[in-house]
Amino acid sequence: MKSLITGIHHITAIAGNPQRNVDFYTGILGLRMVKKTINFDAPDVYHFYFGDEFGTPGTVFTTFPFDGARKGTKGTGELTYTAFSIPTSSFGYWMDRLEKYNIPTSTPLTRFGEKLVRFEDHDGMGIELIANDKDKRKGWTYGNIPSEFAIKGFYGATLNLKAKDLTEKLLTQFMDYKFLAEEDGRYRFGTKGEPGDIIDIVLDKAGRQGVQSAGTVHHIAFRTDNESSQLEIQRILIENGYHVTEVKDRNYFKSIYFREPGGVLFEIATDEPGFAIDEDEAHLGELLKLPNWAEQHRDKIESKLAKVQLNISTYA
Ligand code: ZN
Numbered sequence: 001m002k003s004l005i006t007g008i009h010h011i012t013a014i015a016g017n018p019q020r021n022v023d024f025y026t027g028i029l030g031l032r033m034v035k036k037t038i039n040f041d042a043p044d045v046y047h048f049y050f051g052d053e054f055g056t057p058g059t060v061f062t063t064f065p066f067d068g069a070r071k072g073t074k075g076t077g078e079l080t081y082t083a084f085s086i087p088t089s090s091f092g093y094w095m096d097r098l099e100k101y102n103i104p105t106s107t108p109l110t111r112f113g114e115k116l117v118r119f120e121d122h123d124g125m126g127i128e129l130i131a132n133d134k135d136k137r138k139g140w141t142y143g144n145i146p147s148e149f150a151i152k153g154f155y156g157a158t159l160n161l162k163a164k165d166l167t168e169k170l171l172t173q174f175m176d177y178k179f180l181a182e183e184d185g186r187y188r189f190g191t192k193g194e195p196g197d198i199i200d201i202v203l204d205k206a207g208r209q210g211v212q213s214a215g216t217v218h219h220i221a222f223r224t225d226n227e228s229s230q231l232e233i234q235r236i237l238i239e240n241g242y243h244v245t246e247v248k249d250r251n252y253f254k255s256i257y258f259r260e261p262g263g264v265l266f267e268i269a270t271d272e273p274g275f276a277i278d279e280d281e282a283h284l285g286e287l288l289k290l291p292n293w294a295e296q297h298r299d300k301i302e303s304k305l306a307k308v309q310l311n312i313s314t315y316a
Contacts, residue, residue: 014217072216073216085154159264175222227272
């Protein structure tokens with residue numbers, strides 16, 4: 001049977017100042033801002049989407065920025081690190097680039113035989129760049145970052161959990177994930193085991209519960225092909241006792257949500273229709289896009305949102 005879930009769709013974090021957030025992900029990391037819209041559940045807050053050229057599922061990191069938001073804390077029940085995939089040959093380039101923009105980093109680490117560096121964005125969001133040569137995706141560059149060094153999309157994500165058995169059962173029995181390997185209390189799962197589908201569970205039995213606010217992840221979305229595969233997963237999850245929401249229309253994909261047993265909010269989002277549904281691919285992310293129901297309130301919504309701009313040229 002074909003897999004209903006094929007990897008990670010997007011990861012969404014809470015952020016602080018919107019302009020600093022845009023500068024970090026587009027300027028320093030070189031992701032493309034593929035959509036500038038609002039949080040559909042809280043229209044006075046932006047929802048930014050950063051990804052590759054088209055916002056391909058598996059590359060899209062999204063944020064809800066609240067200026068002045070208190071910082072959250074990393075802990076159990078949270079997705080603590082979002083890992084992006086970079087080519088092995090770019091590792092030195094990225095270490096130099098992060099230093100150039102005064103981003104404190106870990107020393108180079110090795111995990112499952114691959115080199116990585118760990119750091120945080122301006123709000124304390126945990127990020128890793130994992131160097132590997134198995135990722136065939138193209139990535140995105142504005143030209144400031146040489147294209148051969150560009151981030152290709154997600155590598156995977158780390159869930160920090162007090163216990164793993166129930167989450168492992170969810171992933172492996174109902175979400176098409178397979179256990180791949182274990183190293184130092186880190187349990188790796190994948191659908192195919194490729195960059196873009198990796199979920200690591202780090203067991204932290206004595207850990208403190210994380211506090212969700214700026215600099216922490218709000219949820220992770222897994223990808224499924226279309227609305228019919230989504231309904232199939234929804235049915236399977238509900239039959240097995242998970243409390244899954246109704247299908248919500250997020251304009252660029254359809255979504256269902258449920259909390260996994262370890263406390264992390266999971267979403268399952270469709271690959272269709274994608275980000276070109278309401279603006280040309282050449283101009284993704286340039287204008288504030290609103291869902292139809294919010295369009296009549298555009299003036300009021302825009303008046304409450306701080307202006308943000310792309311400052312790509314200042315991040316050479
Ligand atoms: Zn989402």
